[in-house]
Amino acid sequence: MKWFTRSTSDNKFQQLQAQLSELRTDGLHLTIEEMLLYQSKAGLIDLKASRNQQSRMSGNYLARSKGRGMEFDEVRHYQHGDDIRAIDWRVTARTGKTHTKLYREEIERPVLVATDLSASMLFGSQLMCKSVQAAHIASLVAWHAKARGDRLGGIIFNELSHQECKPRARKQGVLQYLHSLHDIHQQTIAQNEQLHNVSFDIAFEENCQRLRQLAKPGSLVYLITDGNAVNQQSVRHLSHISRHCELIVCLVVDPLEQQLPDVSQRINVAMTDGNARQNITLGDIRTQQMYVDKVSAVMNQKQQLFTQAGARVFSLSCGESIEQQLYNGAHQWIR
Known part of the structure; x- marks a missing residue:
């Protein structure tokens, strides 16, 4: 769920509400309308091949x-x-x-997008939940792939279910994927409490294995996740993908997963991940530094595992719109 500190000013809150209105979202639920918005923003990124294509199918890319x-x-x-x-x-x-x-020879490149909509993605401390931002990233990639004439497909998954979309060309492929995103996201919200009691490591590994089976040589593969369930077994499947495909991992992070909120005075608050519960003091410099060191170590470990799998790794925050982050020039996959 979205979480605001009492120190959040009214002005800041109004700014966030204005951004949500512009993005046509409430930050928690997902609608087809907000994903259609990214059709007009497809030019923000460029999916041209950055490595040799090994597919022999005719298409729009020069070998x-x-x-x-x-x-x-x-x-x-x-x-x-x-x-x-x-x-x-x-x-x-x-x-x-x-x-x-x-x-x-002109060759064709299927674009596969794997979107993680597990229970841990239903968290957001400022603008929107990680799951909503993940769907926005997937939508942007999907519309850009359609604009380039690529065939779009992939999988959407959580702890208990997943939905596969076979690569399809034109608008039908995009709409098929967006509707699947919407359906699985609704399931995740409805089953949230139940999903918190299910281990996601095995499900994440199984979906990486299925993605490996779907990815034909020469494909562009996007994995959009918070990386909480990545382990050596899932890295093994992703490594097989990166040998014959271009693999990009988008790590979705929340501002609260990077540092504690800034407050003018010390405040004792209770925090929980759904299982464990602990108290923490906001406004304490020592506590703040310990927190930053710990979360930085966790993030570095995730990035190292994905890099070990041969993926290019980018981090995108759910505390700011994709458009703002891309215009700031923070990532190499923009134009």
């Missing part, structure tokens, strides 16, 4: 390797074994030496 394709690339001296049908007779006549044309 790094040169050979017989449809897109002319360059002319070079004829070499033994070259197809004589590719000889450039004009250049050959002009230079007196045999030259051949080289082409690049």
